[in-house]
Amino acid sequence: MSTISIIAAIADNNAIGKNQQLLWSLPYDMKRFKSLTTGHAVVMGRKTFESLPNGALPNRKNVVLTTLPEAIFMDSFACESMHDALNLCENEDEVFMIGGAMVYRQALKIADKMYLTLVHHTFEDADTFFPEIDYSEWIETERQDFPADEKHAYPYTFVTYIRKK
Ligand SMILES: NC(=O)c1ccc[n+]([C@@H]2O[C@H](COP(=O)([O-])OP(=O)(O)OC[C@H]3O[C@@H](n4cnc5c(N)ncnc54)[C@H](OP(=O)(O)O)[C@@H]3O)[C@@H](O)[C@H]2O)c1
Structure with a gap:
């Protein structure tokens, strides 16, 4: 069985995006994302x-969910359901759910693990939000805080959770 992991960067007001883009540039978060997901x-x-x-993220098996039956995504697999996506990944040791909000809503019900980056800022003009997390279902296993600096406009925290058995 694969470990199903959510990886997401979430602002104080649960914002994750605006106009189909991220709301911030946090290079150290991107580095962590790359190092956790590469090879998976x-x-x-x-x-x-x-x-x-x-386009597709290099050195990773890219799986794209879509209801459009004819969809073709360069260097990626298209799947019409989460069930199909998980079947396609059944031999992977870890499968990362990388967003966006619609995928996180489905993933939150089935994930074993979450790698969150908490971005300590409220983005009033966001249009896409991470779903509410019921923290009583999760155990925090790691936490690292980082201040804002010349490359990171906001302070942020890396937190890892595993689902309670
Ligand atoms: N902060 C973060 O960590 C983070 C991470 C990722 C993304 N984001 C942001 O999130 C935003 C995008 O999120 P979103 O919720 O609008 O879109 P999304 O989840 O990226 O994509 C939604 C689309 O995925 C397809 N889909 C989802 N679940 C499916 C299923 N079970 N079966 C078949 N197709 C399925 C559908 O595609 P079709 O319409 O083709 O059928 C649906 O319209 C952007 O702003 C992006 O920058 C933020």
Whole structure:
């Protein structure tokens, strides 16, 4: 069985995006994302795929959810359901649910693990939000705080959770 992991960066008001883009540039968060997901499968919604600046993420099995039967995504697999996506990844040790909101809503019900980056700022003009997390279902296993600096406009925290058995 694969470990199903959510990886997301979430602002104080649960904001995750605006106009099909991220709301911030946090290079150290991108570095962590790359190092955690490289060599694994990443599952994303069609809109998130379309927002990637350089298309499919290299050195990862890219799986794109879409209801459009004819959809073709370069260097990626298209799947018409989460069930199909998970079947396609059944031999992977870890499958990362990388967004966006629509995918996170489905993933939150089935994930074993969450790698969250809490971005300590409220983005009033966001249009996409992470679903409410019931923290009573999760155990925090790691936490690291970082201040804002010249490359990171906001302070942020890396937190890892595993689902309670
Ligand atoms: N902060 C973060 O960590 C983070 C991470 C990722 C994305 N984002 C942001 O999130 C926003 C995009 O999120 P979103 O919720 O609008 O879109 P999304 O989840 O990326 O994509 C939604 C689309 O995925 C397809 N889809 C989702 N679940 C499906 C299923 N079970 N079966 C078949 N198709 C399925 C549908 O595509 P069709 O319409 O083609 O059928 C749906 O319209 C952007 O602003 C992006 O920058 C933020």
